[in-house]
Amino acid sequence: MLYNIHFSIDVDVAMPVEDKSKSLLPFLSSPKLLPNESEAEFQSGLQSLLAELDNPSPLAVALVSQLNECLWWIKRHTVDKELILHEAMARLLSKAGNHWDTYDNRKVSEALERYLDGSADKDESTWIDDILAESKLTLSDLRIRAFKDAAKHIKMVDDLIHRQHQTMRHLQRSIDSIDYKSRLIKRMDLELAALESKQSAKGALTLDDEPS
Amino acid sequence: MMNHRRSLANRYNALKSTGPTSAAGKRASSQNSRKHGLNVAPDFESSPEYKALVDLIAEEGFSGFACADIASSLLNYRRVMDAYYDTYTSPEPVNEFMRDMNVRASNPIFRELLSPSGSEPQDLRDMAAFFASMQRQERCKGGPVSSRTADTHKLIRYQRNGIARLSRAVRQG
Numbered sequence: 001m002l003y004n005i006h007f008s009i010d011v012d013v014a015m016p017v018e019d020k021s022k023s024l025l026p027f028l029s030s031p032k033l034l035p036n037e038s039e040a041e042f043q044s045g046l047q048s049l050l051a052e053l054d055n056p057s058p059l060a061v062a063l064v065s066q067l068n069e070c071l072w073w074i075k076r077h078t079v080d081k082e083l084i085l086h087e088a089m090a091r092l093l094s095k096a097g098n099h100w101d102t103y104d105n106r107k108v109s110e111a112l113e114r115y116l117d118g119s120a121d122k123d124e125s126t127w128i129d130d131i132l133a134e135s136k137l138t139l140s141d142l143r144i145r146a147f148k149d150a151a152k153h154i155k156m157v158d159d160l161i162h163r164q165h166q167t168m169r170h171l172q173r174s175i176d177s178i179d180y181k182s183r184l185i186k187r188m189d190l191e192l193a194a195l196e197s198k199q200s201a202k203g204a205l206t207l208d209d210e211p212s
Numbered sequence: 213m214m215n216h217r218r219s220l221a222n223r224y225n226a227l228k229s230t231g232p233t234s235a236a237g238k239r240a241s242s243q244n245s246r247k248h249g250l251n252v253a254p255d256f257e258s259s260p261e262y263k264a265l266v267d268l269i270a271e272e273g274f275s276g277f278a279c280a281d282i283a284s285s286l287l288n289y290r291r292v293m294d295a296y297y298d299t300y301t302s303p304e305p306v307n308e309f310m311r312d313m314n315v316r317a318s319n320p321i322f323r324e325l326l327s328p329s330g331s332e333p334q335d336l337r338d339m340a341a342f343f344a345s346m347q348r349q350e351r352c353k354g355g356p357v358s359s360r361t362a363d364t365h366k367l368i369r370y371q372r373n374g375i376a377r378l379s380r381a382v383r384q385g
Binding site: 028062069084109 | 265268271286301357361368372382
């Protein structure tokens, strides 16, 4: 039906970073992909996000993996938004015709998908044009009506996308917190080392100054 | 492939059904309302993954309590996201036949189905009204994509709670 649309993700290929630290990922269930999705693209997105980590601790890597999954869900839901619109267009179109055959929603859906893709053959294009003409609609009219018809479900998809953005914000804050914590620990270690070396130097000087 | 007339007759006869009668059937149908299982309190502490996660997180300088909190929050978040994927990939089935049928054009078939029992015109109208009402319900659900969106939308609050718990555990740790 209409939901076989493929989408591509342009992600720069980054250096692999799994070897930089121990990972929590084997102990967590991994995000699953749909049959028509490319694992290489998913991994490439993950690697590019991981490459941006200054300090890839196991927890930070696990959180970045969740962040990558959120991005993937946003892409899925964005495609769904268009598909819902196509579904509503097909539904309106199948109701518009007075003939029995136009009530086959699946047939109309498939023909409409090809029509919108520009891959419909002459018969299909004529058929869709005839139904549109019969119902006195243009394609843009149909799209507007479909948008109104499917407003409830489009709002739901927007909610789902918004939720993923909120989740990403939470994850980003958590990653920042881990990064800040590790920087703080490093800084304190350095300050402690500096104090110790200063103290030992002072001790050596005091020993030197003592009268024999 | 089942023809249109046979399918309508089956649906009309199914109205006379009163549900499962056997113990096994009743047991199976008692689970009908169980969708994702996210309302069940999980026991992460006894899982081997939990122990491994706690040990690895402890190496990052978190306290024992924080490690336990982060590990269980992470496992809980993954549980929610797995349910999210499962709901998205297997939504409640859409009855395409009911959604797409032309009730008005089916009137002659209804008449033919009812004629052996010597039915009144009112019976025909009742039958058409019944199918029209079922069709309205089916069309409210939308198509397969709308249906899976509506099902996934119900899990938003679980995801919100899951990520808030994880984020709090990491930042307070």
